[in-house]
Amino acid sequence: MTKIVDTAADAVANISDGSTVLMGGFGDAGQPMELIEALLESGAKDLTVVNNNAGQADAGLALLIKERRVNKIICSFPRQSDSWHFDEAYRAGEIELELVPQGNLAERLRAAGAGIGAFFTPTGYGTRLAEGKEVREINGRNYVLEYPIHGDVALIKAFQADEKGNLVYRKTARNFGPVMATAAKQTIVQVEEILPTGSLDPENIVTPSIYTDVMVPIETQSTELAARERAQGAK
Amino acid sequence: MTKIVDTAADAVANISDGSTVLMGGFGDAGQPMELIEALLESGAKDLTVVNNNAGQADAGLALLIKERRVNKIICSFPRQSDSWHFDEAYRAGEIELELVPQGNLAERLRAAGAGIGAFFTPTGYGTRLAEGKEVREINGRNYVLEYPIHGDVALIKAFQADEKGNLVYRKTARNFGPVMATAAKQTIVQVEEILPTGSLDPENIVTPSIYTDVMVPIETQSTELAARERAQGAK
Amino acid sequence: MLRSEKVDRNTLAQFVADDIEAGSFVNLGIGQPTLVSNYLTEEHDVTLHTENGMLGMGRAAEEAEVDVDLINAGKVPVTETPGAAFFHQADSFAIMRGGHLDVCVLGAFQVSATGDLANWHTGAEDAIPAVGGAMDLAIGAKRVFVMMNLFTRDGDIKLVSEATYPLTGVGCVSRVYTDHGIFELSDSGTVEVLALFGLSFEELTSKSDIEFVDATSK
Amino acid sequence: MLRSEKVDRNTLAQFVADDIEAGSFVNLGIGQPTLVSNYLTEEHDVTLHTENGMLGMGRAAEEAEVDVDLINAGKVPVTETPGAAFFHQADSFAIMRGGHLDVCVLGAFQVSATGDLANWHTGAEDAIPAVGGAMDLAIGAKRVFVMMNLFTRDGDIKLVSEATYPLTGVGCVSRVYTDHGIFELSDSGTVEVLALFGLSFEELTSKSDIEFVDATSK
Numbered sequence: 001m002t003k004i005v006d007t008a009a010d011a012v013a014n015i016s017d018g019s020t021v022l023m024g025g026f027g028d029a030g031q032p033m034e035l036i037e038a039l040l041e042s043g044a045k046d047l048t049v050v051n052n053n054a055g056q057a058d059a060g061l062a063l064l065i066k067e068r069r070v071n072k073i074i075c076s077f078p079r080q081s082d083s084w085h086f087d088e089a090y091r092a093g094e095i096e097l098e099l100v101p102q103g104n105l106a107e108r109l110r111a112a113g114a115g116i117g118a119f120f121t122p123t124g125y126g127t128r129l130a131e132g133k134e135v136r137e138i139n140g141r142n143y144v145l146e147y148p149i150h151g152d153v154a155l156i157k158a159f160q161a162d163e164k165g166n167l168v169y170r171k172t173a174r175n176f177g178p179v180m181a182t183a184a185k186q187t188i189v190q191v192e193e194i195l196p197t198g199s200l201d202p203e204n205i206v207t208p209s210i211y212t213d214v215m216v217p218i219e220t221q222s223t224e225l226a227a228r229e230r231a232q233g234a235k
Numbered sequence: 236m237t238k239i240v241d242t243a244a245d246a247v248a249n250i251s252d253g254s255t256v257l258m259g260g261f262g263d264a265g266q267p268m269e270l271i272e273a274l275l276e277s278g279a280k281d282l283t284v285v286n287n288n289a290g291q292a293d294a295g296l297a298l299l300i301k302e303r304r305v306n307k308i309i310c311s312f313p314r315q316s317d318s319w320h321f322d323e324a325y326r327a328g329e330i331e332l333e334l335v336p337q338g339n340l341a342e343r344l345r346a347a348g349a350g351i352g353a354f355f356t357p358t359g360y361g362t363r364l365a366e367g368k369e370v371r372e373i374n375g376r377n378y379v380l381e382y383p384i385h386g387d388v389a390l391i392k393a394f395q396a397d398e399k400g401n402l403v404y405r406k407t408a409r410n411f412g413p414v415m416a417t418a419a420k421q422t423i424v425q426v427e428e429i430l431p432t433g434s435l436d437p438e439n440i441v442t443p444s445i446y447t448d449v450m451v452p453i454e455t456q457s458t459e460l461a462a463r464e465r466a467q468g469a470k
Numbered sequence: 471m472l473r474s475e476k477v478d479r480n481t482l483a484q485f486v487a488d489d490i491e492a493g494s495f496v497n498l499g500i501g502q503p504t505l506v507s508n509y510l511t512e513e514h515d516v517t518l519h520t521e522n523g524m525l526g527m528g529r530a531a532e533e534a535e536v537d538v539d540l541i542n543a544g545k546v547p548v549t550e551t552p553g554a555a556f557f558h559q560a561d562s563f564a565i566m567r568g569g570h571l572d573v574c575v576l577g578a579f580q581v582s583a584t585g586d587l588a589n590w591h592t593g594a595e596d597a598i599p600a601v602g603g604a605m606d607l608a609i610g611a612k613r614v615f616v617m618m619n620l621f622t623r624d625g626d627i628k629l630v631s632e633a634t635y636p637l638t639g640v641g642c643v644s645r646v647y648t649d650h651g652i653f654e655l656s657d658s659g660t661v662e663v664l665a666l667f668g669l670s671f672e673e674l675t676s677k678s679d680i681e682f683v684d685a686t687s688k
Numbered sequence: 689m690l691r692s693e694k695v696d697r698n699t700l701a702q703f704v705a706d707d708i709e710a711g712s713f714v715n716l717g718i719g720q721p722t723l724v725s726n727y728l729t730e731e732h733d734v735t736l737h738t739e740n741g742m743l744g745m746g747r748a749a750e751e752a753e754v755d756v757d758l759i760n761a762g763k764v765p766v767t768e769t770p771g772a773a774f775f776h777q778a779d780s781f782a783i784m785r786g787g788h789l790d791v792c793v794l795g796a797f798q799v800s801a802t803g804d805l806a807n808w809h810t811g812a813e814d815a816i817p818a819v820g821g822a823m824d825l826a827i828g829a830k831r832v833f834v835m836m837n838l839f840t841r842d843g844d845i846k847l848v849s850e851a852t853y854p855l856t857g858v859g860c861v862s863r864v865y866t867d868h869g870i871f872e873l874s875d876s877g878t879v880e881v882l883a884l885f886g887l888s889f890e891e892l893t894s895k896s897d898i899e900f901v902d903a904t905s906k
Binding site for chain 1: 738739740741742755756757758759760763768774775776777778780781782784785804809815816817818819820821822823824827828854855856857858
Binding site: 261262263264265287311312313314315321322325326332334335336337338339340341342344345356357358359360361362363364377404405406407408409410411412413414441456457460464 | 521556558559560562563597598602604605636637638640
């Protein structure tokens with residue numbers, strides 16, 4: 001059953017030290033910035049974080065890394081022009097990095113949610129990211145065996161929810177949200193707007209309510225952008 | 236690129252003898268009945284058919300089996316009160332059956348579409364349906380290794396399409412359509428209605444156009460049912 | 471719980487419903503388990519899953535409501551409830567296989583003391599086999615409940631030390647609801663007897679070599 | 689095709705665009721490959737995929753159009769075209785890994801004669817690694833095109849018998865478009881030279897021990 005809370009602080013209150021935290025977002029799109037900031041405030045430490053990147057500039061995940069609250073990060077693209085906090089922690093040997101090709105990252109999360117024990121993927125075969133991993137030729141193609149990534153908690157950003165916890169996303173901000181929601185014991189969602197149950201078309205639900213544990217309504221730029229789009233469509 | 240044709244006969248014209256044909260539908264819901272009837276008319280034989288069931292009563296897949304055009308069927312639930320044509324062919328040893336638990340069937344089709352070489356599933360472990368298959372314990376749970384099911388052709392039924400080939404489905408008639416569309420070299424779709432490109436909300440597309448090869452507009456009871464539902468909603 | 475008479479299917483369905491926590495996501499198998507839905511009240515706030523692709527399944531459709539595109543796993547026309555969601559087969563079975571359902575209720579031919587389930591095949595070698603979602607359901611929930619008669623027509627107990635019918639799943643059943651009692655299973659094979667209906671603990675133990683623990687007075 | 693002068697990046701992008709069949713689904717990698725989109729006309733009717741979750745990606749957004757929720761894989765704001773579709777990361781990479789894209793165009797540090805691709809890591813051991821979708825893109829289309837300069841600044845040829853940089857994918861590149869020529873690769877390691885720009889066949893063969901076949905007059 002989905003719990004609706006008033007503040008991001010309430011939403012992340014029970015994330016304990018040592019948790020594996022899945023964080024949605026690709027760059028800024030779909031990044032649950034307010035939840036991550038609340039996690040920073042909460043003081044939770046010794047975290048393992050799963051995100052596509054390793055933090056940008058001086059906000060959100062970057063600050064968690066700066067404050068050495070993240071012991072390990074599992075991501076596909078840590079190095080960016082503004083990933084200075086990660087870069088520094090990494091060079092100081094103060095953060096462990098598991099580098100995963102983006103598609104394997106998504107599929108490993110999906111596998112966790114779908115109860116798959118492991119899967120053979122062609123991505124990464126013959127590269128140094130597959131070193132030490134089990135490989136197998138199947139029907140003339142070479143594959144690497146990859147395992148699921150389970151989270152204790154997922155922090156994601158959705159666009160609209162109903163009170164029951166069904167979720168829809170907005171444009172490319174959807175990215176990792178739906179798979180992470182399935183892969184964590186507890187899924188915490190910041191959402192622009194919570195509508196009465198029955199407001200969302202059952203055909204269009206992207207994340208069914210079974211995956212949503214905690215929701216907090218937080219308006220961000222996405223709400224304005226959607227309003228702008230509706231206004232343009234109405235012209 | 237998606238081709239729109241006028242008749243079911245045109246849609247299935249190039250299905251050759253010996254093809255593996257994925258057929259959507261769970262019972263009657265989502266069953267591409269008109270495409271299957273056209274396939275019957277086409278005379279294609281020595282088929283391997285993948286469907287949840289093995290035909291009902293005296294229509295569609297049941298008639299393909301009756302006429303011994305199906306050498307092998309891969310399905311989860313062949314035996315039904317009205318599966319007499321399958322029952323007879325099976326008892327006569329004139330059709331090969333590969334029985335697959337429904338979730339493994341869906342996941343094997345999904346794996347085919349997603350480029351996964353094989354996967355470890357907990358479903359079926361320790362049962363006679365896993366006999367002879369590779370098993371493995373991963374993190375204290377037992378799994379069976381299952382392989383993808385690729386189709387030469389998928390025959391599916393959708394509700395609405397745009398001219399580009401994006402598809403949406405209707406209620407539980409969605410069932411196997413979206414995964415089969417990804418798993419076949421050629422996906423042939425019967426659809427109630429083809430709308431101008433741009434008519435479907437990009438957020439709500441279930442099968443993106445990249446998976447759709449041939450579409451034929453065919454109105455069935457689904458159109459009436461949707462009209463009835465709209466009328467009720469408008470009350 | 472002790473009752474002097476065996477209970478009927480509806481009473482048993484009520485017991486199962488009582489044991490489902492409010493707000494649960496539940497899959498009810500075909501047959502006897504379907505009866506449970508009659509005893510799920512609004513306070514239960516249970517969301518029903520049907521493996522052919524829906525969460526938020528409603529009651530069976532009345533004649534004027536029948537929609538061939540809206541059916542349950544038994545191919546019976548049903549209705550949808552507010553907050554329902556449709557999804558495809560791979561997503562639907564991911565919900566089950568991934569352990570997201572709270573409870574799944576199934577029928578059975580036999581259940582073993584360690585929770586092995588046999589409910590898809592009688593073992594008759596000339597039978598045409600059909601499995602459907604049975605094996606996915608067996609492993610598809612946090613807790614798997616079985617509803618069945620405790621004895622076959624021939625009087626053989628169906629809660630057994632080791633199943634003789636072909637298995638559907640290994641060590642997957644949590645609890646067994648029968649006309650003659652309710653049983654909590656464990657990996658160790660020790661079975662806790664939560665309730666007995668028209669059967670004494672001594673009668674029960676005399677019919678089986680399973681190690682039962684009497685918890686009927688709890 | 690033979691030209692006396694090497695070609696610039698825009699001309700090369702035009703060549704790549706010319707080789708993409710009408711109606712194709714295409715992913716253009718970050719950097720030089722992005723130029724190809726400038727030469728895809730309406731007649732091409734190409735649908736662009738961006739691995740962060742969209743088919744039917746349009747041109748880069750103008751200032752008034754910028755939407756932080758609508759970006760490409762390079763995190764640049766883009767637009768959507770009619771008939772676009774959004775999906776999540778697992779579905780997006782299933783499109784790639786499943787071999788559904790017709791063409792993927794990538795940059796490279798090195799490509800081997802048998803199609804091994806090196807484009808994610810220079811091999812410098814103190815570099816902070818980042819791979820993103822590179823390895824998925826490498827194996828993620830029916831045909832993988834590479835666009836690069838044929839030589840490094842130091843004059844070393846980047847089309848090599850065996851890659852010395854860390855690999856992104858094995859045997860995955862179909863065709864290589866460079867400022868000095870266009871090359872069709874094969875599993876055998878024999879490289880068909882489709883075009884030369886400001887470089888003779890003899891000059892080419894003198895710079896490499898790859899077995900080239902002159903097909904420039906085809």
